[in-house]
Amino acid sequence: MELFIYGLQLSAMIVGVVFFVAILLQGVITLFVRLDQRLTQSIASKEVGAPEEFVTPTHELSAELVAVITAAVEATTDKKIRVKSIRYRRQTPSSSWVVQGRVAIMASHKVKP
Numbered sequence: 001m002e003l004f005i006y007g008l009q010l011s012a013m014i015v016g017v018v019f020f021v022a023i024l025l026q027g028v029i030t031l032f033v034r035l036d037q038r039l040t041q042s043i044a045s046k047e048v049g050a051p052e053e054f055v056t057p058t059h060e061l062s063a064e065l066v067a068v069i070t071a072a073v074e075a076t077t078d079k080k081i082r083v084k085s086i087r088y089r090r091q092t093p094s095s096s097w098v099v100q101g102r103v104a105i106m107a108s109h110k111v112k113p
Helices: 002-045 063-077 096-108
Strands: none
Touching (some): 002 096
């Protein structure tokens, strides 16, 4: 009977330690998320001028540049496309986690020789 009680006490202690470590990890992850948000906000606040989703260019794109962009998109997607318009887009800095995720996705795609 003593061994049974000792086993229950040991099990309760182990469960307590596991929950404590899980709560500690959740706190560390929350801290990193808040730190990342603050850094992203400070970078965005340093940006000069009012943020605009689309910026109109001061000059038109050359036909050669449009052909190069079209060829790059066709090579990437393996589909025939027709470029109807190209717009400049200014984006606010994304979270570093988002940028790294996009880099990983881009790196996983098949590259033609």
